[in-house]
Amino acid sequence: MPRFKSVHKGLKLLPVDFDKQLLPGSFEHALCYLVDHELDLSGFHARYRNDVEGAPAFDPAVLLKIVLLAYSRGIVSSRKMEAACREHVLFMAVSGDSQPHFTTLAAFVSNMGDLAAKLFAQVLAVCDRQGLIGREMFAIDGVKLPSNASKARSGTRADFLRQAEKMEKAARAMIERQRQSDHSPEGEDQRAARQLERLQASARQLRAWLNDNPEDHKGVTGRVNLSNRTDNESAKMATGKGVIQGYTGVAAVDEKAQIIVEAQAHGTGAEQALLGPAVEATAHVRSPDTCYTADAGYHSRAGLEQLSAAGIPAYIPDNGYRQRDPRYAGQELHLSKPDPLWDKNPKPRASKLYTPADFRFDPEQKTCVCPAGKSLYGNGSHCLIKGLRAIKFQGAMRDCLACLQRAKCLRNPEKTAARQVAFFLPRAQREDDVLEQMRQRIDSPQGREMIGRRFATVEPVFGNLRYNKRLDRFTLRGRERVDGQWKLYCLIHNIEKLATHGAWQ
Template identity: 45%
Template sequence: MARYKDYNYDQMKMIPVSFERQILPGSFEYSLAYLIDNELDLSAFDQYYCNDENGRPAYDPRVLLKIIILAYSKGITSSRRIERLCRENIIFMALSADLQPDHSTLADFVSRSPEAVADLFSQIVLMCDQLGLIGKEMFAIDGCKLPSNASKEWSGTHTELKKKRQKIDRAVRRMLQRHCEQDSAEQSPGIQRHDEAEQIKKLRAVSRKIKRFLDTEPERTGVSGREVKSNITDNESAKIKTSHGVIQGYTGVAAVDSKNQVVIYAEAFWQGQEHGLLKPVIEGIRDTFNDSKSKSTLKKTKITADSGYHNREMLEYLEAEGVDAYIADTGFRSRDPRFKDHKEPRERNRRKDKERFTRSEFIIDRKKRTCRCPAGHALWLKAKRARIGHHLFMQFQAYEKDCNNCGLRKRCLRNEQQHTPRQINVALDITQEQKAGVIERMKRKIDSPEGRHIYSQRLGTVEPVFGHITDAVGIKRFSLRSKRKVDGQWKLMMMLHNILKIHRYGWEWA
């Protein structure tokens, strides 16, 4: 017969715990505690406390900051989970000196002080610079799109939200009408009517919520000046297209140094399009290093960014500021000889043009200036050099008699009922003013061997930072609302990334 050891729950074991000895040298929590206690100035948090003469003492911002950054390093952003860790996890108990702050204290500390967090982020960047972790040879700029604490189901233009409210009100009226008919017929109310009463209560609350939003919030306009979708929950967030679908969130932009992937500037924006985001990032980098010895950082450092930041206004701004930038355009890869055998992806959502004859199916001889359509008919030369925008084309057009009687008319014209015959534009060149323009200068610069070499470092510099935060650390969304608070949380994430760099490479004991 099997024998087992005796056990008894009616006993006590006293375990002495020294909180100071739990923070072991060489660990991340040791580096975090030393950094916050000895290197950072947290006086910016004092403005949020007014208990000099009355009121009970507040939790020290140093303690709260240690707890929150350590929790973020483990991918935990929920204040309730952090509160539980302070009660159950010995490392969090030691780091917080067993103060055990509640979840509302932790949540308020993160959400109400984004300006103080931004000041700490700048201090961390300058410390990385002093420790030699920033090379200042190349800064790569890119954005990471993350969902926010808002549902995209509550998004829409003011017209769409009005229609949604009217639809909800109609549904409520139908249910109330049905209840009135049941009362007239003296039918006993059943379970279904009780459920509908609860549903009516919820729908009316939703209708009032939409009405309050429409009465208090103006129509939201985008960069182009046209109206964009608002969001009732967080009106500063935006619907953003990503590779995983459409999300309701923010774009977190970061500028990363190429030496050790230290984030030198970070800011969250409400828009998904990145066309106008380069200028505030450049100015933010300049402000970060403004008080340091390296005031001419941007004069010596190369800036790289992908095609999302490429537009004439930004390129003109960079030239005016004297910034050595390498910004790719949408056709950069197609001009790269290394991708000459690269197959273009199949176009999506092609409807009527799916079976339409393309220009490559026409037989064109540029020297003889002749063109023949797939049906074998010759096209006449409409223009030797026609200008469309900044581009020059050789234009051919079919004869009306050939197009009207052609059996391939359906596959050649955009519309079978089209009266004008098919026209073909053959690209020849661009205008002289375009060749001398800022866009062509950037194309020549980035297509040079040196430009391709510099731009090729961008991907391996900035993308691992986003991968580290979202996959290695595990933070995949923002937990706050409004741009001000989300910006503070984004800087807190990037500050965690930089502190990990200091822990691994900046100090001797790491």
């Protein structure tokens, strides 16, 4: 039987040189160099007034290193950060063997405020100085993440008013029952008293919230949005995995080295309204030749008119561009996959009624022929169906009543005499219309190339933040604090790019 050298596991006392734990080219080496030599932390220092009296405080540089290193390793909990500073050599080396309490770390992140934006701008300036920003294309995209807010506590003021009245009515009923009932055992009296106290406390909190918020929360479109009593600046938004209560994190990424040039968090799921703020915030970074790309969620007339008025080139597709692009032909075969071994071959369609697609419609001659080969006559050439222009046709009675395909053409053949069908007409677009111009730009070879470049630029960035950094939710409340936490994660991504491209090795 072979013999191998023993492997030691567990506790062992060793002398450790903290400086040698920070290997050149690693994230922690770039982080420590940035914090110690590049970043201006005077905004953090201004918060302390213990130069004459008071206990010594932890250096903000140390706290910042701990938080950023923890975020880069997928650690968000301040308790886990405190434990890492006691148990992990790398955290000891970065913090200089400091062991701040978890409440100190939590308060540092929560009270950072606008200082996170200043840190992000300073790191971005270092990236620019290292030549990592090409200014040829900025790709904009966003991700919807839940926040530290309860989805169940969302509603309008009318909803909350009804809830408060219902709680107060239930409390009065409990009091009345206690007055009319005979003497109950001591345990039941105590339980009823605690239940009544909780119900009255909830009603008082709800009334206080209504007094502090006299108006409904309105979104960017002016419509009344649902308020949230936990975090009123968050929003209820639909995602691919259901409805969440949270924020949308938006990032503008430069194509050259995938540097995030702007990061914002907004309490809305309407992406059309987020294009303008992202473009305006990157004005100091872009050049006159910088073009913007985004997905179809950011396509709107107002946004395109704003870009056109400013003379900013952009490639923002509409929702129907995939139907026009031959590269996406057959994509419907991959929309539903029960398992990895799902058969992607087209299945024979079951028998169903004829749809307008089965009728031969000639938009030039304004004629229509049914699947049985009979011509239909027009009975409405200027119709409006849900605000869209349409033309209607109806089959002749002599043809429809004697047709052998009535069962496939009419839903109720015994009641309906003739088939009617309508075709929507394309909207008349002017050549100078911004939507038509963008449509032509996207359908061009250059536009299709830009769509592919957008995918390759911004999607890996969100993959790094969501998967590698395990960012699955925001842990703070309030837009300013959530925006700061989102900027910290994007700042970590930029520091990784500095380390990867050989800065300070």
